[in-house]
Amino acid sequence: MFQPVQPGHGYRVERREADRVLYSFDVNGRTKVAVVVAKDRKDRPGWGPETNASCDPAELPATFAAAQGWEVWTDRNGRRVPVSRLSSSTGLEHCGRQPARFLDLDHRTYIRDPEGVLGCEGLLTAPYREHVRMPADARDTGYHHRGRHLWLTHDEDTAYVRTADSVEAWPRAKRGAGCR
Numbered sequence: 001m002f003q004p005v006q007p008g009h010g011y012r013v014e015r016r017e018a019d020r021v022l023y024s025f026d027v028n029g030r031t032k033v034a035v036v037v038a039k040d041r042k043d044r045p046g047w048g049p050e051t052n053a054s055c056d057p058a059e060l061p062a063t064f065a066a067a068q069g070w071e072v073w074t075d076r077n078g079r080r081v082p083v084s085r086l087s088s089s090t091g092l093e094h095c096g097r098q099p100a101r102f103l104d105l106d107h108r109t110y111i112r113d114p115e116g117v118l119g120c121e122g123l124l125t126a127p128y129r130e131h132v133r134m135p136a137d138a139r140d141t142g143y144h145h146r147g148r149h150l151w152l153t154h155d156e157d158t159a160y161v162r163t164a165d166s167v168e169a170w171p172r173a174k175r176g177a178g179c180r
Contacts (some may be wrong), residue, residue, distance in 0.1 A: 006033050006054050007064055020050060025060075032059050056082040073150070076142030086143055086150075103150070103159055103170060110159035110170040124171040125157045132169045134160055 011023040011033075019040070025033035038050040057065045058072045058080040065072050071088040073081045088103040101112040111118065113128050135153050138160050143150040151160040151167075159170040 006035070006052065007060065011035065027059060027061060056084050058082045071145055073143045073145040076144075081143060088145065101170075103161075105150075105159070108156065109173040111173055112161070112168060112170045123173055125174060126169070126171040128171060129169040131166050132160070134162065134167050 007025055011025050013021060014024040014031075014034070015022040020036055020038040023035045023037065024031045032055040033052070034054075035052040036050045037047055039047050041048060041050065057068065057070055059082075062072065062080075065083070069089050070083050072083060073086050073088070075081055086103075086105045088101060090101055100115075100117050103110040103112070111124060111128065114130060134151060138151040138153050141150045141152055147163055149162040151162060152158075153160070157172050159172070161168045161170055
């Protein structure tokens, strides 16, 4: 059982029985990951993982989330926003898309692609634009990450990302933008 979204160390034994052990990974005294390791399962001699459960990566240590490539945003009160609701990341290096940035919000993806590395013909609702005026009907979501602040209009076809010196218009993807 390979779970790249779970820490590889720092667990404690929560409970031990003759043929299985429950390991817990805690953050601030609260369990965030649980893994059951069992002995001698069918077609698998020796000890091995049986089942596991994990909280959202935003609840794990910030260093762990960053090492996985997740950019965890915070809300206006400084609370970390669940990655399942909002996250951003750079494009994948192995397909030459690292100059692009992806912002995933409530099952919608917005893309910043100033160099056109995605070949976005038909992929986006509009082109990416730098140095735009913030639309009058845009509302501050309160979400921010490293000097970027997320604003949306009612139609949510474009994410407006305000930085210290500019506003960028990140169009919404019509379909997935994975490697070709």
